[in-house]
Amino acid sequence: MEGSAPRRTRIQQEKRELILEAALEVFSANGFRGSTIDQIAEAAGMSKPNLLYYFRRKEDIHETLMQRLLDTWLAPLRELDDVGDPLTELRSYIRRKLEMARDFPRESRLFANEILQGAPRIKPMLEGELKTLVDEKAAVIKGWMRAGKIARTDPWHLIFSIWATTQHYADFDVQVRAVLGADRGGDGRFEDAARFLEQLFLDGLKPKG
Amino acid sequence: MEGSAPRRTRIQQEKRELILEAALEVFSANGFRGSTIDQIAEAAGMSKPNLLYYFRRKEDIHETLMQRLLDTWLAPLRELDDVGDPLTELRSYIRRKLEMARDFPRESRLFANEILQGAPRIKPMLEGELKTLVDEKAAVIKGWMRAGKIARTDPWHLIFSIWATTQHYADFDVQVRAVLGADRGGDGRFEDAARFLEQLFLDGLKPKG
DNA sequence: CAAATTTTTGACCGGTTGGACAAACGTTAG
DNA sequence: CTAACGTTTGTCCAACCGGTCAAAAATTTG
Incomplete structure (x- = not known):
């Protein structure tokens, strides 16, 4: 279906990287x-026509960015595996997702922006590739439930809740920091969040005993 | 500080409402x-200069919309009260928030858009009014923890997790529906979500026994 | 070196956008 | 009726924006 990747010079590769990095910064913020x-051109340190020499259209930059993003973005879910203790698996999935929110907030916001606008450019991917992956992992989780390893509940909404709670710390970062204030809103907020989420997902809020 | 509200004719009131409704639709989507x-003018069924007769600048519409939004948006949290059983209080707060995601998705997305862009227009409100409200409610929740009514955990992050999980169904609606598919993604998804969230927040995922 | 190729840029273009304005239209009160 | 006031619209403008183009500059190749 797809033509072979175009041959590129060293300069082309470097400049394209530079542009994509700049575009991630700009797109995720605006x-x-x-x-x-x-x-984007200014953030990449070049003139507009020069940028357009490497990417013919604005959309091409966004598309390239989005394709790369999705692979890394779904990696943690792909890793969710049937080996090892289910509760441990889920706990480390949550931890990995939270680390991604901490380390790649721009990617998270770029994705959130796209979904918020109705996912005009990636809807087919959501209904195809993503749905397949989630269905697959939901089946794994269902297996754990049947085996009595975790409580019975809806696996799809479980996955949604993990996405929502972790990505919240990237997408709503301004709000989180504003509410926590200067002292509690510092770098430690991710460790606090990790501790809280672990407890929430494992034990819920009912008091012990 | 603030001048008295400008006197408005009946037509002005009606047309301004019409414009705000149209603007909510357009802003939340784009x-x-x-x-x-x-x-916005087309959605409101009037010409652009006519719209600008009622709101002098595009920003004025957005600002008015945002001010109204915030009141209704925080109403459920304001209702969270120290009377009644703590677990019940939390459960109904979650339910109310989920109902708002279901019934006012445009408002949710408008808010999400603003925060995603770094909250340029409402940051002072977040650091002031919102922080005060959340701190206040966090104190209430801490009281419940001290009284042994709910498990000890971080009240701020608890509130974040409720916001995140419920608003997810409005802000990421396209993704939720795509992943759930035609059958499970119908109207019933909110009831499924409600059931799941109740279990998550009360009992977590550990198997019983 | 010189020719060929790649990269960079200034100037430009057509379409869109937020907003201004004056004139027309409608309504109401005296 | 008419003057005053509120409402609506067509027209216009300046700024912005995505994208083109030709020519200059830099680099690579022979």
Whole structure:
């Protein structure tokens, strides 16, 4: 279906990387329509026509960025495996997702922006590749439930809740920091969040005994 | 500080409502920069200059919308009270928030858009009014913990997790529906979500026994 | 070196957008 | 009726934005 990847010079590879990095910064902060080619070009340290020499259209940059993003973004879920203790598996999935929110907030926001606008550019992927992956992992989780390893509940909504709680710390970062204030909103907030989420997902809120 | 509200004719009141309704539709779907005055005017069934007669600038519409939004948006949290059983209080707070995600998804997305872009227009409110409210409610929750009514954990992150999980069903609706598919993604998804969230927040995932 | 190729840039273009304005239209009160 | 006031619209503008183009500059190749 797809033609072979175009042959690229060293300069082309480097400049394209530079542009994608700049575009990630700009797109994740302003959304697609809120970002201008000029902004990206300036962030990448080049002129607009020069940028357009490497990516013919604004959309091409966004598309390339989104394709790369999705692979790394779904990696933690792909790793969720049937080996090892189920509760441990889930706990480390949550931890990995939270680490991604901490280390790649721009990627998270880029993705959130796209979904918020109705996912115009990646809807087919959501209904195809993503749905398949989630269904597959939901089956794994269901197996754990049948085996009595974790409580019976809805695996799909379980996955949603993990996505929601972890990505919240990237997408709503401004709000989180504002509410926590200067002292509690520092770097330690991710460890606090990790501790809280572990307890929530394992034990819930009922008091012990 | 603030001048008295300007006196308005009946027509002005009606037309302003019409515009705000149209603007909510457009802004929540496209973001602030992604929306044009023409789009809003058309959605409101009037010409652009006519719209600008009621709101002098695009920003004024957004600002008015945001002010109204915040009141209703925080209402459920304000209701969280020290009377009644703590677990019941939390459960109904979660339920109310989920109902808002179901019944006012546009408001949720408008808010999410604003936060995602770094909350340029409402940051002071987040650091002031919102933080005060959350701190207040966190104190209430801490009281419940001290009284042994609910498990000891971080009240701030608990509130975040409720926001995240419930608003997810409005903000990421496209993704939720895509993953659930045609059958499970119908109207019943909110009831499934409600059941799941109740179990998660009360009991967590550890198997019984 | 010189020719060929790749990279960079300034100038430009057509379409869109937020907003201004004056004139027309409608309504109401005296 | 008419003057005053509120409402609506067509027209216009300047700024912005995505993208083109030709020519200059830099680099690679022979």
